[in-house]
Amino acid sequence: MPGLSPGADDEMARPREFDEEAVLDAAVRCFWAHGYEGTSVRDLIANTGIAGASLYNAFGDKRAFYQKALDHYVEGSIGDRIRRCGDLAPRAAIGAFFAEILKRSLGDRQHKGCMLVNAALDVAPHDPDFRKAVAGALVDIEQFFCNCVKAGQADGTITRSVPAQDLGRHLLGVLMGIRVLARIRPERQLLEGVVAAAFALLDRPVGEAAKQ
Amino acid sequence: MPGLSPGADDEMARPREFDEEAVLDAAVRCFWAHGYEGTSVRDLIANTGIAGASLYNAFGDKRAFYQKALDHYVEGSIGDRIRRCGDLAPRAAIGAFFAEILKRSLGDRQHKGCMLVNAALDVAPHDPDFRKAVAGALVDIEQFFCNCVKAGQADGTITRSVPAQDLGRHLLGVLMGIRVLARIRPERQLLEGVVAAAFALLDRPVGEAAKQ
DNA sequence: TGCGTTTTAGCTCGTACGTTCTAGAATGCC
DNA sequence: GGCATTCTAGAACGTACGAGCTAAAACGCA
Numbered sequence: 001m002p003g004l005s006p007g008a009d010d011e012m013a014r015p016r017e018f019d020e021e022a023v024l025d026a027a028v029r030c031f032w033a034h035g036y037e038g039t040s041v042r043d044l045i046a047n048t049g050i051a052g053a054s055l056y057n058a059f060g061d062k063r064a065f066y067q068k069a070l071d072h073y074v075e076g077s078i079g080d081r082i083r084r085c086g087d088l089a090p091r092a093a094i095g096a097f098f099a100e101i102l103k104r105s106l107g108d109r110q111h112k113g114c115m116l117v118n119a120a121l122d123v124a125p126h127d128p129d130f131r132k133a134v135a136g137a138l139v140d141i142e143q144f145f146c147n148c149v150k151a152g153q154a155d156g157t158i159t160r161s162v163p164a165q166d167l168g169r170h171l172l173g174v175l176m177g178i179r180v181l182a183r184i185r186p187e188r189q190l191l192e193g194v195v196a197a198a199f200a201l202l203d204r205p206v207g208e209a210a211k212q
Numbered sequence: 213m214p215g216l217s218p219g220a221d222d223e224m225a226r227p228r229e230f231d232e233e234a235v236l237d238a239a240v241r242c243f244w245a246h247g248y249e250g251t252s253v254r255d256l257i258a259n260t261g262i263a264g265a266s267l268y269n270a271f272g273d274k275r276a277f278y279q280k281a282l283d284h285y286v287e288g289s290i291g292d293r294i295r296r297c298g299d300l301a302p303r304a305a306i307g308a309f310f311a312e313i314l315k316r317s318l319g320d321r322q323h324k325g326c327m328l329v330n331a332a333l334d335v336a337p338h339d340p341d342f343r344k345a346v347a348g349a350l351v352d353i354e355q356f357f358c359n360c361v362k363a364g365q366a367d368g369t370i371t372r373s374v375p376a377q378d379l380g381r382h383l384l385g386v387l388m389g390i391r392v393l394a395r396i397r398p399e400r401q402l403l404e405g406v407v408a409a410a411f412a413l414l415d416r417p418v419g420e421a422a423k424q
Numbered sequence: 425t426g427c428g429t430t431t432t433a434g435c436t437c438g439t440a441c442g443t444t445c446t447a448g449a450a451t452g453c454c
Numbered sequence: 455g456g457c458a459t460t461c462t463a464g465a466a467c468g469t470a471c472g473a474g475c476t477a478a479a480a481c482g483c484a
Contacts, residue, residue, distance in 0.1 A: 018431095037249045038338070041472060051432050052473085062472065111337055120396050121333045125323055126250070135396050142402075162412045169402055170409030176392040177385030184332050184347050190354075190381055197382030200374045201413040230461090253442060263462050264443085274442065 020058070023048045027069040032115040036066055036123045066123065067133070073115045074137045082144045090152035094145065094171065094202065098195045101175065105182035105191060117179040138172065145171040152202070159204035167202065174198050232270070235260045239281040244327040248278055248335045278335065279345070285327045286349045294356045302364035306357065306383065306414065310407045313387065317394035317403060329391040350384065357383040364414070371416035379414070386410050 026048040030039045041062055045052050059065040081100060085093040105113070112118070116137055124131040146168030152158030158167070178191055238260040242251045253274055257264050271277040293312060297305040317325070324330070328349055336343040358380030364370030370379070390403055 034338075035334075040470080042470090052434090053475085054431065056473075057430080113333070113337075117392060118333055120392055121325070121330055122247075124396055125325075126246075131396060138393070138397060162409050163405075166405040166409045166412075169405035170386070173389030173393055173406035174382070174385050175389065177387065177389030180329060180332055180388040180392060181350070181385055184336055184343060184350060193375075193378040193381035194385035197374050197378045197413060200378075201409060201416075204413075204416055252440080254440090264464090265445085266461065268443075269460080 018048075018050045018054065018058075023050055023058075024069055024072040027065060028073045028115065031066055031069050032073065032118065033110055033112045035118060063127075067129070070115065070119055070130075070133060074133075078116060078137060078141065082140070085148075086144070089157065090148040090150075090155065091157035091202065093148045094152070095199070097144075098175070098178075098198070101178060102191055102195060105178060106186060106188055108182065108186065111183050111186060113183040114179045117176060120176075141175065142168055142172045145169075149202075158202050161204055162201070170201070171198065230260075230262045230266065230270075235262055235270075236281055236284040239277060240285045240327065243278055243281050244285065244330065245322055245324045247330060275339075279341070282327065282331055282342075282345060286345075290328060290349060290353065294352070297360075298356065301369070302360040302362075302367065303369035303414065305360050306364070307411070309356075310387070310390075310410070313390060314403055314407060317390060318398060318400055320394065320398065323395050323398060325395040326391040329388060332388075353387065354380055354384045357381075361414075370414050373416055374413070382413070383410065 027044055030043055030047050034043070041052065041055070044062075044065065045055060048055070050058075055065065059068055081097065085097045085100075087093075088096055116134060119130065120134045120138075124134045146165055149158055149164040149167045149171070153160045153164055174194060178194055181194070182191060239256055242255055242259050246255070253264065253267070256274075256277065257267060260267065262270075267277065271280055293309065297309045297312075299305075300308055328346060331342065332346050332350075336346045358377055361370055361376040361379045361383070365372045365376055386406065390406055393406070394403060
């Protein structure tokens with residue numbers, strides 16, 4: 001059994017014996033690999049190690065549990081990546097971001113992709129709350145790319161011939177596309193071709209006008 | 213009731229009274245909007261109009277029915293689009309392709325996206341047959357884009373500074389990304405920004421070398 | 425020590441699912 | 455006209471699901 005966690009309530013007779021972080025990690029693994037409908041509450045009980053009553057008491061029903069797991073994933077996986085890449089120079093940040101995505105996608109033996117992208121097509125379309133959460137995370141990623149592009153255009157490492165917002169949004173689209181392709185055709189050549197062209201777009205020499 | 217269809221068997225006492233095309237269309241609508249798990253056989257019976265026994269007799273079980281519906285969608289929707297765009301000049305073909313995708317995505321009030329992309333994240337990861345079918349369709353789209361790019365590079369309407377295969381694969385990735393984004397954030401500005409940058413990449417003047 | 429709470433395992437409930445079966449009506453071919 | 459086949463509507467079967475409950479054990483605090 002994992003170590004204690006203090007819990008949030010004022011008066012607690014017996015402290016929780018499970019590590020909420022570890023439980024959320026396990027729930028993320030389940031939902032990530034098998035989706036919302038594909039993960040039963042019994043699966044969650046078996047893989048998190050906590051009992052059913054504890055699950056419902058600590059996290060609410062299955063839907064609320066998925067919501068917390070998705071938040072946990074976004075915060076821990078995507079937020080962390082944005083923070084780490086944000087410390088680099090703008091053009092290098094975008095390069096590092098996609099390099100990590102490629103590495104993760106090609107090393108993903110289960111082909112489970114990105115939980116956020118999976119959620120976008122799994123739960124978000126049929127649940128306004130999930131959709132809002134996914135949309136918010138996508139806006140954050142878009143902002144990251146747009147900020148990088150703006151800064152890169154300012155310091156001359158990224159082409160100025162395309163509006164920063166269009167470039168940022170394009171990178172968001174490419175990211176989503178890679179995450180989809182990688183689940184079906186996890187071929188290095190394919191994914192590297194996709195990002196190579198994206199980088200060629202960024203590195204386009206300044207001062208050249210597009211035809212359209 | 214729809215008209216007769218001849219059927220494939222040699223000796224048939226009573227011909228099928230339902231139109232197989234119409235039934236497949238209805239099945240596509242169901243699976244497209246609600247996914248595989250989200251569509252029950254009872255839903256299919258209600259929306260196709262045929263009885264359960266006829267469904268199982270004509271199409272096999274639910275999984276086989278989905279397979280046929282997906283094939284029907286790919287052949288009718290994507291194959292048709294590729295054929296129509298293939299008649300245009302290469303650069304115009306890519307433009308028309310994405311213009312149609314944008315129009316469909318923005319006019320999609322149900323936000324059901326593309327059934328092939330949905331299948332890629334819904335059924336393909338957990339079923340090798342589905343995965344093979346989806347991968348095959350993706351290869352076809354990739355081929356379409358690569359052929360367009362190659363022809364466009366030959367006639368000078370598409371930049372020669374990026375390998376044709378990378379450009380084609382990039383367009384495939386962008387297409388997948390748009391289909392995902394459109395389901396969560398069906399905003400014209402966002403989607404148009406994504407494709408505008410892609411077109412800027414194609415229209416890049418020839419003779420300029422990329423840094424990477 | 426004993427009260428209050430959380431823990432555990434497992435049972436139970438109602439519902440929905442995929443699939444098969446029943447029974448009868450309809451139709452084409454010999 | 456009769457045989458074979460397919461049609462229809464609907465019942466039925468077995469399974470799995472989400473959710474709640476029970477009873478007993480574990481633990482902190484007064």
